[in-house]
Amino acid sequence: MRPTVPNYVSKDSATVGSALHEAEQSLESAGVEGARLEATLLLGHVLGYSRAQLLATLLDPLTEDQASRFFELTTRRANREPLQYLRGRAPFLDFELEVHPGVFIPRPETEQVVEHTLKVWDPTAGWAIDVGTGSGAIAIGLARRNPRGRVLAVDQSPIALATAAGNAVRLGVHDRITFVQADFLRALSLSSSNIGIIVSNPPYVANNDEVDPEVRYHEPRKAWASGPTGMEAYERIIPESAALLGSRRYLVLELGYGQEKAVRGLIRESGSWAKPHVLADLSNIPRVLSVCRERHP
Incomplete structure (x- = not known):
């Protein structure tokens, strides 16, 4: 109509x-x-x-x-253009991020990812790596709440990285965040001794899943659609994190609806993890999974 x-x-x-x-x-x-x-x-x-x-x-x-x-x-x-694009900004935690077409809009659910990451990340143990930083929401949230910490923000989109870097400058945390263009983690030259935690809100929607028109027709597809099953990003992030994280270092992931069981299975397959801990969101949907590495291979 x-x-x-x-x-x-x-x-x-x-x-x-x-x-x-x-x-x-x-x-x-x-x-x-x-x-x-x-x-x-x-x-x-x-x-x-x-x-x-x-x-x-x-x-x-x-x-x-x-x-x-x-x-x-x-x-x-x-x-059905997103409100955040029309206003040029999106609220997140206690600050606002500039957003525009080509950059994924941060959601309130991801605030819970930041809050939990801050509880399990020891910044003296190494950098936090934000995989798929988008507008910089997670990276900036971590840097603002933990001034001692350093964050490596990774994204394959140059548009997203430029936007995230601009947000970091405007919010006064650019000196503690390094932005790198890469596809997930494999291409990065990293030592496990320098990594304190890996955190990600990955694309977790299956290609044919029903989504709001604001998402399907306006937000960058690679930021929300993972592939035919919706599990493709997890299938890369989990084993790549297992290869990089040292003992007693955490991986924190945002979960899509109904994906907890499959993500737990991927964690078991990659071996040497402690029992995952899952937090539900305000709708009682499992939303944040954190798991500690027991030993480095």
Whole structure:
């Protein structure tokens, strides 16, 4: 169904409140969840206002340029472009990351990966390696929360690496993160004595799985689609980590829905790991798996 087109752009008396109301209706008709909040965030982006400021100015008129810009963004969002791309930023932990097309948008679930990694990573034991850094969410989260630590952020996408490096500079942690273009871990020249932990939110969606249109048509496919089974990234990361990690060093992985059993099987096959520990997310879905290396081959 074609989304309803807001008509506030043609109104001489368009106000903050009327524009928000019509944008909300447009987004709802397009199937966008949380339409009221998203309309508020988009208009706040156009005006440079916080949500509180918008609520205090509902009767204020919009200029023609403001209404036109808001109309453009609302129409694009109704066509299912990600909100984060339209605003140019995404919240993560206690900071915001710049994101744009070509860069995977960080999800709230990945915050749990960072929080758990901080509990099991001893920065004096070596670097944290973030495999598939994307916007730099995990790497920057680790560097901000643990000033003693050094992080190696790996991604095969030059667009993602440039964005992540820019985020690290803006957030003041660029001196503790090294960015490297590589496909997973095998091509890196690393010594196990320098590695404290390996962490990853890998692509874990199967090619034919159903995903939201925001993901399928706008986010970089290699960042979310792993292959025919959805397990292909784990099949590389786990054995490559086993070859690199020394004794009592951890591997921390974000899990896709229903993948815990298969990931545990891959860990058993690669040998010499302790029993994995799995944490569920707020929906009680197994989301974070951590496992300690018992000995280095």
